[in-house]
Amino acid sequence: MPACAAVQLAYSRHARGYGAEMDPHAQPVTAHGRFPDIGPNAVELARALIRVDTSNPPGRETVAARVLQEWLAAHGVESELVGPDPERRNLVATIPGRGDGPSLALCGHLDVVPAGEPEAWRHPPFAGVLDEDGFVWGRGAVDMKGQVATRAAAFVALAQSGVTPAGDVRLIAQADEEVNTAGVGMSWLVDHRPDLRTDWAIEEGGGRHIVLPDGRVAVMYGVADKALLPVELHARGAGGHASNPGAVANPVLVIARMLSALEGAPRRRDLVPAARRMLAGILGADAGWEDLDALVGAAQVALPELAASLDAITRTTFTPTMLRGSAAVNIVPDHATCRIDCRVLPGRSADDAVEELRAVFAAAARAGDEWELVPAPSGPVGGSASEPDERFTRACEAALERVDGRPLVMLPTMNSFYTDASHLRRAWGTTTYGLWPWQHTTPADYQAGVHAPNERVRADDIAYAARWHLELLLGMAAGDA
């Protein structure tokens, strides 16, 4: 069967709902020949994956992995489910390459964060609703079943095209990204399946379009992640009756004093290479690098929509999130705790970060205060950076320009949060970019539902990203990279 016919067969079998009215013969959508619009396929798959509740904990991603496996099989693509926990398998599929170019993995996690109270949602979180305004709703629409679906749709289109890629192309849909402590997802894959290693990988995040100060449109892609180190602050005292506070040492007040000092502590900037690249991309390479505060301030003025993240990626952050004191209002506890979310810049020492925090608290402590700072015994999670690879970046950029129909530049960024890219970079040395391009959903809509109710993404963006992935795969196969 000619390649194009095969893809069209898949399209007609699965095109229902959004965009199905489009004639697949009418629009050659790639620069590499006539391909039907794979967007409707991706939208339907995204909705099917959202309908499987993979809230983590407990995850139970195998059910979603099977949905994906059956969908791939229906398109003639074989895959395997792998992993140490039968309820938490990872899906892996490979299109063998000619062996004369870099291998590439398209990755995404199948677990989601819990949906919370269903009443807070405009549409039920696990219904996969496509509304009249063209939004796909549900937990995982953005983070990241919608993204997984676009990778799978492009992967299938490549498999059916008959085009042999230069290097192996892999699809990986992994478990346990959101909690990431069970050792069943990407952390397991990199350690137990080294045969799956690729030179390059696309992971989650990135893809936002922004207008640079000089008027060029840039698409952000993640080349680094910060590490998470949870830290506990403990304060102790004798405790006693709350009616007679002068007679008891109150550890709640010790915690309060220390948190107040933390809020007022000076923000020490630290510029690691990934953040430097991002600032250079925004301000130009000849920006003044001596005064970091002024530099970050200038970038924040130029792009106010990125002000918070520019702050977060140029220092270690300490964010108090959980407080515990007494179980009764009339009892002064003998022990109070605060958990602090500490994010360490890639390449920097977590021990140094803890010492920085300890110094702030020590300065705020009074004589007689009993306190200690305890970092999580498991140590920091994540924290990684990829040296951008010019060929990989150009391949991503060329595919974007074809889909967007306008010149674009790529802006390397750092995630202030952990992603599974850290495992790929650490264990395999894989050059990993966080990139899922989107442009129809507003940034406010896109962000509003991530780890919150009413997660949603425009179906247009699922279709757009699916086309971008296919352009990337075809471009790489044609030797663009």
Ligand SMILES: [Zn+2]
């Ligand atoms: Zn995610």
